[in-house]
Structure formats: structure tokens, C-alpha cells
């Protein structure tokens with residue numbers, strides 16, 4: 001089934017095409033938009049980006065599979081990115097990650113049964129002075145301890161911050 | 168990069184006056200009002216731009232050269248010198264801000280963008296004028312959604328007010344700025360990978376030369392500078408290069424953002440005098456090591472840099488000192504062979520990104536090293552065999568050692584893999600994995616040996 005971009009996304013893509021000498025550089029933003037509107041980057045979503053920017057499918061596929069934020073498979077609406085890199089590890093980041101796994105009932109990389117929350121073990125998110133930390137869309141959770149995790153899960157279930165709001 | 172004579176390492180600067188140092192790039196931190204265009208202007212913002220637009224581009228470059236500003240992205244290369252590489256007859260030039268900040272332990276650029284987006288924009292417009300660059304870009308890391316939103320709004324506001332566009336402030340000068348979002352890849356912080364990513368390609372580094380200043384974005388001469396580097400430009404133009412140079416020691420002008428994380432009582436991000444020692448930083452700025460413990464190791468500027476031990480903490484945090492100060496022991500390839508950076512130059516450490524990570528005396532060093540190696544194995548772009556295969560092996564073998572399943576020969580194995588990567592790859596990610604591996608083996612060998620012995624006992 002062929003997919004389409006919303007009128008708003010088409011406008012954004014057209015505006016971005018003005019900012020570069022060719023359409024190719026817009027592929028990253030177009031992939032972000034396609035993922036926002038279609039949940040993940042299926043083959044059809046890649047075809048949509050390729051057709052919109054007049055790029056070969058193989059090129060779009062190559063870009064989509066290089067970067068970790070692009071998803072080829074469906075996942076939860078909201079992604080919790082929990083850092084376990086050095087500064088976070090030194091202050092208990094792995095314990096907080098384990099607590100997220102327990103409270104969400106999924107392993108890292110997994111999505112909750114209700115398809116709402118997706119848990120990712122992240123590399124450094126540039127908030128190391130407040131380690132351990134996590135980021136969800138535009139919101140940072142800083143200086144985390146395992147006993148804060150259930151509260152965060154409840155908060156996100158009630159009021160998600162879909163990362164896709166920012167493109 | 169250009170050859171430079173070995174500079175004198177500033178020494179004996181173990182105490183500096185922290186309170187007396189002016190705040191430049193962090194002056195607007197915690198000031199919600201100054202994040203808006205109106206608030207920024209009220210606090211003096213964009214006044215320097217007016218001054219700069221009346222200056223000749225070459226005079227701005229001369230001030231930057233005189234300022235001794237050195238790149239804050241990791242390599243510490245002199246900014247004015249780099250700008251000078253752009254060919255005089257270039258038809259189109261681009262300025263690209265590297266806002267990909269993802270070196271573990273580093274968290275300053277994100278704060279700088281969040282608190283003072285217009286300072287970055289003002290710095291970029293002035294720099295673009297100096298470089299005669301019309302189409303310019305900020306490459307921001309994909310995960311930084313909050314900061315992207317802040318920056319995108321600030322750029323829109325700057326266009327609306329005439330600071331950006333075809334004819335800025337009626338001067339006839341054309342400067343455009345576009346914020347480009349990444350999508351998750353540490354390697355896109357490397358400047359040529361970043362340029363490929365900006366062009367809509369996979370973020371894989373290019374072979375150098377040609378350097379971006381000669382042939383970069385869309386084939387045109389391109390200057391890539393870090394966020395903090397560009398945010399210092401308005402101060403240099405406002406107060407003059409010599410004023411800026413005098414703030415710092417030796418050949419390092421200005422102040423420096425340092426991010427301290429790990430086992431200290433008060434982790435944080437501070438703008439500090441260049442040349443403060445690690446000891447003064449930890450004890451006086453960060454309230455000492457937590458839980459009444461002692462320092463075991465300090466990562467001086469992001470995990471790519473060889474670590475320091477407790478006997479090396481009096482060294483000033485300054486680019487040349489970290490490379491040349493003889494109080495820092497050289498990194499070894501084996502207990503008897505020093506690592507050679509080429510031409511007999513020794514590897515001690517480097518100032519890197521300003522991300523200082525403190526490890527206390529109860530830290531499991533092999534486990535910390537495994538986590539660092541896991542990061543590099545995950546982030547290798549896969550183009551060069553030594554890096555792709557080597558980082559994978561460093562992760563596997565260091566994990567085995569960390570888990571207490573290592574063999575005595577594993578330490579030689581780790582060293583030989585690291586040595587095989589270093590200097591043999593397209594970009595510096597290979598070195599970034601190899602150097603800390605060898606550095607930890609050099610200075611904390613006993614910790615690895617103890618882990619391996621434990622296994623002997625259990626068996």
C-alpha cells in the first residue's frame with residue numbers, strides 16, 4: 001500500500017529543499033517526518049521518501065539503516081532513552097535501567113504490551129553531570145534513582161511526550 | 168593538520184583564581200529571560216554583530232588569530248589558523264557548527280545551546296561574515312530534541328528581526344542559517360562524517376586530505392567549529408583578540424567549559440580558567456570525592472583520552488600541558504615499549520572535549536574500561552577493518568576480563584589489538600578506542616591482573 005505525507009509535512013519538506021543546493025540533504029528530515037507520521041520506516045515509508053525527494057530507494061534505505069533513531073520495525077509511541085555510559089554507570093545507571101525493565105515488564109529494546117512505551121539503552125545523552133539520566137522526547141530525567149522509576153512510568157503512561165512531536 | 172613546533176607546556180599553575188575569572192559563554196545560564204530574542208538583546212546581545220558587520224572580514228580573522236582561541240570540540244586546533252586555510256579565491260564557503268556532542272562525559276554544548284541559543288547564532292553570523300560564508304548550518308544531534316526546538320525557534324526569530332537573510336541589517340551582506348538534525352550516530356561528530364551526513368549520506372568519515380577547509384560541504388571550502396568555539400567569537404570581536412588571549416595561559420586564550428561527572432560530591436558544568444589543575448577542580452569546585460574516598464583515575468576530556476592517575480592531578484587542564492607535561496606518564500604498548508605517535512612523539516594525554524570523569528578508589532576499573540570499549544564497538548562506522556574488527560575484539564576481550572573470566576595473556580592481547588588499530592584508520596575514532604585502552608593498561612595494570620587472578624582462585 002502506498003503511503004503519503006500530510007500536507008504539513010509536505011510543506012516542511014518543500015521549505016527545507018530551499019535550504020540546500022539539492023534535495024538529497026533533506027533525506028534525514030524526511031525520514032524523521034515519515035517515522036513521525038507512519039510510526040516506523042517500513043519499505044513503503046522508504047519508498048515515499050525516495051519518491052518525494054527523487055532519490056533512489058537504495059540510497060534512502062542506506063541512510064535509514066545507518067542511524068540508530070530510525071526504526072525499521074514498529075515500536076512504542078514514546079521512547080525512553082536510558083543512558084548507561086561511563087558517567088551514568090559510575091552512579092548506578094545499570095540499576096535504574098534494570099528497574100525500568102522490571103516496572104515496564106520488558107527488556108531493553110522492547111515495547112510494553114499496550115504499545116505505549118519503548119525502552120532503549122542509550123549511549124551518553126550529554127547530561128553526564130546529572131548522571132544517571134534518561135531522556136524522553138524533549139524532557140530530561142536527571143539524577144535518577146531506582147525508586148523514582150515507577151513514578152516516571154506512571155507519568156509517561158498518563159501523559160506521554162512523543163518524541164515525534166519534534167521534527 | 169599543519170605542522171607546529173612543540174609548544175612549551177605551562178607549568179606551575181596549580182592554583183588559579185576561579186572567582187576572578189569573567190564568565191563569557193555561560194554568563195546567561197539560569198537566565199530564562201535571556202533565551203528569548205528580546206531578552207538577549209536587552210542583555211547586550213547582537214550589539215557586537217553590528218560592530219562586526221562594519222569590520223572588514225580579514226580584520227575579524229586577524230582578531231581571532233590574535234585571541235589564541237583553540238577549538239573546543241576536542242583537538243584544540245587554533246581557530247584563526249584554521250580559518251586562514253580557506254582559499255582566498257573561493258567562490259562559495261560554508262560555516263558548519265558541530266553540535267553533535269556525544270563524547271561520553273561531555274555535557275556543555277547542550278547546556279550552552281539551551282541557555283543561550285542567540286549567542287551561538289550571533290557568533291555564527293559574525294564568523295560567517297569573516298569567512299564570507301553565505302549558506303551555513305548547525306548540525307545538532309538527533310537525540311537533543313529539546314535543544315533543537317530552542318534553536319529552531321531562535322533561528323526563526325533571528326530571521327524575522329533581520330539578523331539573518333539576504334540583506335542582514337541593511338548591510339547588503341547575505342547570511343543564511345539552517346538547523347540540521349542528526350539521527351543517532353556518535354561518528355557524525357567527526358567533521359567529515361558530519362559533512363557526509365549533512366549531504367544526506369550515511370555518516371561515514373572521508374579520507375583527509377583534502378581537509379574540509381579546502382574541500383568540504385558540497386565540494387566547497389568549509390569550516391567546521393564546535394558550539395563553544397563559535398560562542399566565544401562575539402567576545403573576541405567585542406573586546407579584542409589580545410584581551411581574550413590574556414585570559415588564558417600560554418597559547419590557549421579565553422576560558423573553558425568543563426563538565427565534571429562521576430564520583431565527586433558536586434558534579435556540574437562550569438566555565439573555568441584554562442589552567443586550573445585537576446586537583447583544584449575536584450577539591451575546590453566539585454567539593455571533593457564522594458563518600459570520603461580518594462581518586463583512583465581521572466578521564467581528562469571525554470572517554471577517548473588516556474586517563475590520569477592520582478599522581479598526575481596537579482597538571483593544568485590546558486591543551487599543551489596535557490600533551491607535554493612530563494608529570495604525566497607516557498602511554499605504553501607493553502611494560503617496556505612506549506607508544507609512538509609518529510616520529511618518536513610520546514602519547515601522554517590530551518585535553519579533549521572538557522568532559523572530566525572522576526573514578527574513585529573503589530571503582531572496578533576493568534568494568535569501566537569494558538563499558539568504554541562497548542561504546543566504541545557500537546559506534547564504529549565499519550569502513551576500516553582495524554577499527555570495525557578491532558573495537559569488536561576490544562569489547563569482547565575486555566568483557567571477559569571484567570567478568571572475571573580473563574586469561575593472563577588477555578592483557579597482551581588487548582594491547583596488541585589496540586596498537587593495531589591506532590594510526591591505521593581513516594578517522595580518529597580508531598585512536599579514540601585504542602588510546603584509553605592502552606592508557607588504562609599502562610596505569611592500572613594491577614587492577615586487571617587482580618581480576619584475572621580472582622578467576623584462578625575460583626577455579
Ligand SMILES: Cc1cc2nc3c(=O)[nH]c(=O)nc-3n(C[C@H](O)[C@H](O)[C@H](O)COP(=O)(O)O)c2cc1C
Pocket residue numbers: 237238239240241242243244246265266267268269270353354355356357358359391392393394396397594595596599
Ligand atoms: C570520533 C570523533 C567524534 C567527534 N565528536 C565531536 C563532537 O561531538 N563535537 C565536536 O565539536 N567535535 C567532535 N569531534 C571533533 C571534530 O572532528 C572537529 O575537530 C571539531 O568539530 C572542530 O571544531 P573546533 O575546531 O571548534 O574544535 C569529533 C572527532 C572524532 C574523531
Ligand code: SF4
Pocket residue numbers: 354371372546547548549550551552554555592593594595596597
Ligand atoms: S576509524 Fe572507525 S569510525 Fe573512523 S572511518 Fe574507520 S571504521 Fe569508521
Ligand code: FES
Pocket residue numbers: 083084085086087088089123124125126127128131132133271272273
Ligand atoms: S554518560 Fe550518561 S549522560 Fe553522559
